Amino acid sequence: MLGLFDPVARSFLLLLVTAVDRVLTPIQRRVGIDRMGYIFVLPNLLIFGIFVLFPMLLNFYYAMTGGTKLFPADRPFVGLGNFENLFDCEDFLSPNSCQEDLFWRGIFNTIQYVILQVSGIVLFSLATALVLNRRIVARGFFRSVFFYPVLLSPVVVALIWKWVLQHEGVLNAIVEIFGGESRRWLLDTNWAMFWVVFVSVWALMGFYTLILLAGLQSIPPELYEASSIDGANTWQDFRFVTLPLLMPTMFVVLVLSLIRAVQMFDHIFVLTGGGPGTRTQLMVQYIYTTGFSNQIQLFGLSAAASMVLGISLLILTLLQLRVGNQSSLA
Amino acid sequence: MRKVLAYLVILVLLASALPAMAQDMTELRIRWYNDGNEGEVLRDLLDRFEADNPDISVEIDTVPYSAILENLPLDLAAGEGPDMARVTDLGGLAQYYLDMTPYLSDPAYWEDNFGPFLNWKRLGDDDSSIPGFMTQLTITGPFINRTLFEQAGIDVPSDMSDSVTWEEWAAASIAVAETLEIPYPMAMDRSGHRFAGPAISMGAQYFDDMGHPTVMDEGFRNMAELFVNWHLDGTMHPEMWPLSEGYAGANEEFANAELVFYMSGSWQVGQFSEQIGDAFDWQTVPNPCGPGGCTGMPGGAALVGIGATEHPEEVTRVMEYLASQEVLGEFAARTLFIPAHAGLSASGVDFDTDLQLAKDSLGVFVGQVGTLEQTAFDLQAYAYNRNVFNATRDRLTQAMVGELTLDEAIERIQDDVDTALAEVSG
Numbered sequence: 001m002l003g004l005f006d007p008v009a010r011s012f013l014l015l016l017v018t019a020v021d022r023v024l025t026p027i028q029r030r031v032g033i034d035r036m037g038y039i040f041v042l043p044n045l046l047i048f049g050i051f052v053l054f055p056m057l058l059n060f061y062y063a064m065t066g067g068t069k070l071f072p073a074d075r076p077f078v079g080l081g082n083f084e085n086l087f088d089c090e091d092f093l094s095p096n097s098c099q100e101d102l103f104w105r106g107i108f109n110t111i112q113y114v115i116l117q118v119s120g121i122v123l124f125s126l127a128t129a130l131v132l133n134r135r136i137v138a139r140g141f142f143r144s145v146f147f148y149p150v151l152l153s154p155v156v157v158a159l160i161w162k163w164v165l166q167h168e169g170v171l172n173a174i175v176e177i178f179g180g181e182s183r184r185w186l187l188d189t190n191w192a193m194f195w196v197v198f199v200s201v202w203a204l205m206g207f208y209t210l211i212l213l214a215g216l217q218s219i220p221p222e223l224y225e226a227s228s229i230d231g232a233n234t235w236q237d238f239r240f241v242t243l244p245l246l247m248p249t250m251f252v253v254l255v256l257s258l259i260r261a262v263q264m265f266d267h268i269f270v271l272t273g274g275g276p277g278t279r280t281q282l283m284v285q286y287i288y289t290t291g292f293s294n295q296i297q298l299f300g301l302s303a304a305a306s307m308v309l310g311i312s313l314l315i316l317t318l319l320q321l322r323v324g325n326q327s328s329l330a
Numbered sequence: 331m332r333k334v335l336a337y338l339v340i341l342v343l344l345a346s347a348l349p350a351m352a353q354d355m356t357e358l359r360i361r362w363y364n365d366g367n368e369g370e371v372l373r374d375l376l377d378r379f380e381a382d383n384p385d386i387s388v389e390i391d392t393v394p395y396s397a398i399l400e401n402l403p404l405d406l407a408a409g410e411g412p413d414m415a416r417v418t419d420l421g422g423l424a425q426y427y428l429d430m431t432p433y434l435s436d437p438a439y440w441e442d443n444f445g446p447f448l449n450w451k452r453l454g455d456d457d458s459s460i461p462g463f464m465t466q467l468t469i470t471g472p473f474i475n476r477t478l479f480e481q482a483g484i485d486v487p488s489d490m491s492d493s494v495t496w497e498e499w500a501a502a503s504i505a506v507a508e509t510l511e512i513p514y515p516m517a518m519d520r521s522g523h524r525f526a527g528p529a530i531s532m533g534a535q536y537f538d539d540m541g542h543p544t545v546m547d548e549g550f551r552n553m554a555e556l557f558v559n560w561h562l563d564g565t566m567h568p569e570m571w572p573l574s575e576g577y578a579g580a581n582e583e584f585a586n587a588e589l590v591f592y593m594s595g596s597w598q599v600g601q602f603s604e605q606i607g608d609a610f611d612w613q614t615v616p617n618p619c620g621p622g623g624c625t626g627m628p629g630g631a632a633l634v635g636i637g638a639t640e641h642p643e644e645v646t647r648v649m650e651y652l653a654s655q656e657v658l659g660e661f662a663a664r665t666l667f668i669p670a671h672a673g674l675s676a677s678g679v680d681f682d683t684d685l686q687l688a689k690d691s692l693g694v695f696v697g698q699v700g701t702l703e704q705t706a707f708d709l710q711a712y713a714y715n716r717n718v719f720n721a722t723r724d725r726l727t728q729a730m731v732g733e734l735t736l737d738e739a740i741e742r743i744q745d746d747v748d749t750a751l752a753e754v755s756g
Contacts, residue, residue, distance in 0.1 A: 066753060068754050069407070070404065070408060071407075096738065099745075101742070105733075167569070184569060186569075187568060189732070269575060272573060273573060273574045274575055275572050275573040275574065275575070275727070275731070276572040276573050276730075276731040277572060277728045277733045278728060278733060279733075285575075292400055292404070293399070293400050293576065294720055294750065295419060295422050295714060295716035295717045295750075296714065296751070296754055297403070297404075298750065298753055300753075
């Protein structure tokens with residue numbers, strides 16, 4: 001291994017520093033030392049601009065145009081026409097009264113899905129992390145087991161569960177063994193959403209468990225010793241030591257899982273295709289179908305819907321940050 | 331030593347000649363999907379072409395069918411994509427096709443043999459371009475599991491009458507399924523194209539007097555009502571339409587003898603020959619009848635040249651080879667596809683199978699060509715037909731699960747069609 005004082009390594013480093021210096025010194029002379037920070041972040045900003053900012057601006061432009069042509073220059077400007085179509089409703093609580101009824105079905109399904117899935121993720125991840133943080137038998141093994149589904153492709157996860165839940169599947173076989181009646185789990189409009197949430201919680205909770213586990217392990221053990229001297233029981237330990245100190249980590253979990261839930265597509269698309277009917281069709285699937293899978297591809301409407309989704313997500317995240325800041329100040 | 335040097339010189343000369351040889355070679359790409367063994371057969375035919383034409387190499391990029399429907403149009407709109415592609419959205423992609431007429435050695439051959447089907451690949455007033463040829467003509471129609479009818483002791487309705495109604499087929503299929511405890515009496519591919527044949531048989535017109543697509547008539551409603559109710563009462567496979575996105579088929583259920591009556595089409599014959607063979611007696615029966623006739627839908631896939639290709643002459647050479655009567659005849663015989671070629675239709679194709687069930691099925695489908703209604707041909711030739719088909723598929727599914735009433739679903743189909751067409755014309 002080359003040490004820092006290895007002559008070869010030293011020569012190489014010297015060469016590198018000289019080369020960088022040759023490039024940056026004239027730039028510094030030109031822009032001044034105060035502005036050098038911008039020069040250092042420029043490469044990253046360029047990448048961000050090309051791959052994030054530019055597509056966002058392009059999406060904004062598409063949302064303001066109509067027609068079916070792909071190239072922006074060929075598309076007629078329609079202003080807010082696409083947004084007007086999306087929000088053209090007699091009664092916002094009744095999707096059937098809206099011109100773009102599928103968009104509103106997507107919104108209501110997404111709201112329901114996000115509430116159920118994020119609650120499930122936070123609850124089960126926390127419970128699992130608490131258990132895995134204790135000194136239990138085969139703790140390392142169980143930590144791997146809970147993380148394993150995260151490593152699987154969403155398509156594989158959905159196909160496995162489709163196989164379990166189908167009419168001739170494993171779940172019905174188990175139900176029949178215990179004397180129950182088999183049913184079409186995914187065809188039942190009431191059960192479909194439950195299973196979609198269940199599968200995604202099962203698949204994703206390992207990742208959030210890991211984050212919470214790291215948070216739990218960063219709590220100083222001295223605090224638990226002090227609380228035990230004060231005579232606190234397990235619940236009081238959790239309520240007055242663990243929970244407050246874990247709150248920042250839980251907040252990260254909440255924000256990340258919420259963003260992922262609003263953007264959910266893959267698991268559901270393979271598991272139910274958005275069905276039965278449109279019962280599990282979320283906003284992202286509406287955007288995809290409108291923009292890409294129809295013969296006449298309505299890119300403008302699709303871009304407008306994706307902007308609504310993006311703005312909703314932004315508002316939700318800002319609200320969360322605000323609430324998080326307030327609670328940490330309190 | 332001199333020998334070694336001589337070898338080295340030869341090696342260096344060969345190495346320096348390779349890039350020049352590579353430059354002379356034109357590589358063409360075909361985007362292709364498979365229903366059965368046709369990709370294999372095409373590769374074999376192209377190997378022979380390449381042997382006779384060392385300046386052209388043809389790569390087949392095999393993709394899922396959904397990629398042909400969803401990704402290919404975007405690639406083409408962006409000016410990218412392959413040199414040739416196998417497509418089923420024949421009119422919808424017409425704006426991107428290569429008109430091979432200036433490069434063809436004998437355009438009359440194409441007009442004479444593919445004439446009736448060239449219009450399916452043309453847009454608007456165009457009545458002369460030659461963009462490609464049909465790799466197969468398809469006819470939609472039902473398959474039945476005759477063995478199940480025999481085991482249940484129930485007569486096959488088409489044995490007793492030339493014009494069996496949809497209701498009669500449903501009653502017979504339910505009786506077979508109940509007797510033998512078969513899970514699914516009937517199933518239909520999840521496709522608006524498959525639904526269109528039965529709807530036309532029930533009297534659906536699909537176009538108004540101005541030639542605008544419409545589903546607002548009694549015939550369409552009658553078939554839609556039957557179809558939705560059959561999903562509610564378990565006559566139709568209950569999961570296939572409500573619990574899928576896009577196209578779905580019941581091939582596996584039929585091949586596993588879990589299905590009595592399967593509304594699909596002629597392209598399944600090759601697959602069933604391989605999957606089922608003679609494990610049970612599967613059979614194609616004539617399309618069921620209604621007040622509007624006894625029609626299925628024509629259709630098919632075409633291999634077309636893409637206008638953005640940098641090698642139109644080479645593409646045309648490949649197409650001329652594949653579309654020649656001898657080669658296309660071999661392709662049809664080995665894939666069990668019905669050829670859409672006048673010469674082959676006249677001479678007949680000796681299908682490459684010993685399975686009498688497959689030969690009989692193909693015979694029934696070929697016989698169905700004469701029973702197809704003009705509306706079915708018009709709808710197939712309509713450039714934006716998939717717009718109508720997809721709206722039909724998705725909205726009827728909503729009616730099946732109770733999100734919309736049947737009348738709301740039909741109104742929504744019409745709205746979806748009108749809205750999308752307004753964007754095209756706007």
